[in-house]
Amino acid sequence: MKGRIVGLAAIGISLALGVASAARAQATDTVIDRIKAKKSISIGYREASIPFSYIDAQGKPIGYSTDLCTRVAATVKAALGLPDLEIKWVPVNLQNRIPLVANGTVDISCESAVNTIGRQAQVDFSSPFFISSTRFLVKAKSGIAELADLKGKSIALPINSVPERLIKSLIERDKLNIRIVPVRDNSEGFLALSTDRVDAFSTDDILLFGLRSKAPSPAGYEVVGKPLSFDSYGFLVQKNSTVFLSLVNATLARLAREGELQKLYQTWFEPLGVPLSAPLATTFQIIAIPE
Amino acid sequence: MNYAWNWGVLVQPPYLEWLGQGIAMTLAVSIAAGIIALSLGTLIGIFHSSTSGAMRLVTGSYINLFRNVPLLLQMFLWFFVVPELLPKAAGTWLKRELPNPEIITAIVALGLFTASRIAVQVAAGIAAVPGGQSMAARASGLSTVQAYRLVLLPQAFRIVVPPLTSEFLTIFKNSSIALTIGVYELTARTQQIQSFTYQGFEAFTAATVVYMVIALTVTTLMTVIERRVAIPGQSARV
Known part of the structure; x- marks a missing residue:
């Protein structure tokens, strides 16, 4: 009990000295x-x-x-x-x-x-x-350039990511009929796109460029869409x-x-x-x- | 340790709702997979106890295939590879038309995997029934089906209740692997809370508690069942 009072007093004093201690921050x-x-x-x-x-x-x-x-x-x-x-x-x-x-x-x-x-x-x-910005990786010549072009189609989104949150909120806001396929990581997202499970894979554009550069045929894929975020x-x-x-x-x-x-x-x-x-x-x- | 604990995050919207949805998904996937596993596993277990060599070869192959390949790999194969091996129309249907393909794939994969393990236990249970029982059943004029239904299986199931309990517990824990194909079950939801708030310790603690509660409930239920069905003087537990 006594220790607790001393502890509380110490907190009180340190709060009171808050301004002064900021000057000594370098030491702590x-x-x-x-x-x-x-x-x-x-x-x-x-x-x-x-x-x-x-x-x-x-x-x-x-x-x-x-x-x-x-x-x-x-x-x-x-x-x-x-x-x-x-x-x-x-x-x-x-x-x-x-x-x-x-x-x-x-x-x-x-x-x-x-x-x-x-x-x-x-x-x-x-x-x-x-x-980085959220954009889309699609197959070349798919004709998809924006989220709205995916109406009635499917999109892969990395599970628990910032882009997932963004795209889901856009789909809800505009009431778009787009099927979402959650994927575990970027390579699964690319697999879903390359096996035609989805029509687009969306995440940070820099990661999409990385996936495209490692694809068996990079020319078969393109990164499209205007930046949807500023991360x-x-x-x-x-x-x-x-x-x-x-x-x-x-x-x-x-x-x-x-x-x-x-x-x-x-x-x-x-x-x-x-x-x-x-x-x-x-x-x-x-x-x-x-x- | 400079970690800002905030247990409040667990009851904040939308995180509380996410946890609830995660629990519901974990229960749904596990129970559905459990039903598949128990029915298919029993069937395979019965055939595996038969005296026909061909039958034992077929059921043995199933058991070895599904029991020995890691579940993680099986989920991945069912989800990504199987649609590519099927005829194009069927593959496209699986990939594009089937509602919630990740959930259905997870239930099927988990069910088939667990069925292989339950089959072994059921077969072992049947083998553990004294041989005289089977002979006596046949001698008293029961057909093979009747002998299994009325004499062998009722005793075999009683014997294997304890290992079956472990199997049911394992289903709930294994259901977390479904997150690798995109099922938002409890573990995926906690990772989602950690990703959005960085309060990972709180979310994982909540998941731990939920898994513990599920496990203890299953154990209690199975103990009650074991007691209820026990034949006096023959209980496996002393």
Whole structure:
């Protein structure tokens, strides 16, 4: 009981000192403290989120997001004065990335997470480094260009994804008679399309371009439709680690200012035939905050 | 651990509704598959206990095929591969016309898989009935069908109630594999809540509790059935 009163008092005092402690935030940032104590930074990567974060033939994580986080580690190394800072790569997946960031196993998860208000309740997101839009993968010459063209036809949607939520709400809003086939992952979505189970597969357009490039005959498929959404990708950081988060965003800002972000984009996305879009070019300008 | 617990998410719309729909789908898929499994499994089990070598070969092949291929693979094969092997019209009907193809495929796949396991148990139950019973039944003038219906099966089923209980429990747990072909059952719904809110721990805890409640209910029901049907002095449980 006594301990509880002391605890409550402590909470009261810390609330009262809230303004003052904000100034001392640098000393209490949990991620920074952890990195200093371990002399290492743990970066989360995915095994097959092409071209953001995936493993090469030697099992080494590579990709656009991975490259960006290597730069973040360099910034952290310089800012904290830790010349022997070590990078630890931790594999994550859609199911465990949030718990691993929340419990501190991963300091920053560098892959392809869409920023949503709901998710912000659990983690913080870095500045956007990529914009994806929900579009459709269809067979070439199918005549399908928009969602309305799918009336009386079928569409595959990845189960439990942001695009699924979007397309379902559009179908309900416009009362379209479109049959929805939920699929487990992107390769099943492509299988459903290639075996004519569905007439279109909808998800983030960058993933559709990736599927198309790996298809036995890429010319047999096309990515169509005007962008139905504007989904920004961010790195995942433990909630309320503002000092660490600003180091991450400062790195992205510097890379964008110096044109290195644009170069990295070309390295990873031109092979997929996805040139830098106008919205993404603008996004790079917006995140290029001056020092 | 810096995780913002929010148990309230479980009772918020639309998440509570999703959980409810998930539970309903899990129960529907499992019970429908259970009915297929029990009827088909019993039939195959009876034939498997026959003395005809040809019959045993057919039923044995079924059992080996369905029992030895992982359920995950079977679901995938039924859903994606079988329509491609059928004549074009039939394949197109399965892919385009059949209502809720993923749910029906899941029920059939889970039912056929579990039937192979129940068949083995039923056959074992029949084999466990003392041989004198079968001989006495025939000697008193019963036909083969009558001997099975009136003498062998009533005893065999009593013997295999405990392993059948495990099988029914397994059906409910195996129904979660249906999410791989797009069935929104309980596990898929909890993953959906985790994907929308990132409150994965709360959603998975809820699913765990629901699976536990289902399992305990099934166990209790089966124990009651076992007690009710027990022949005094012959109970398998001491």
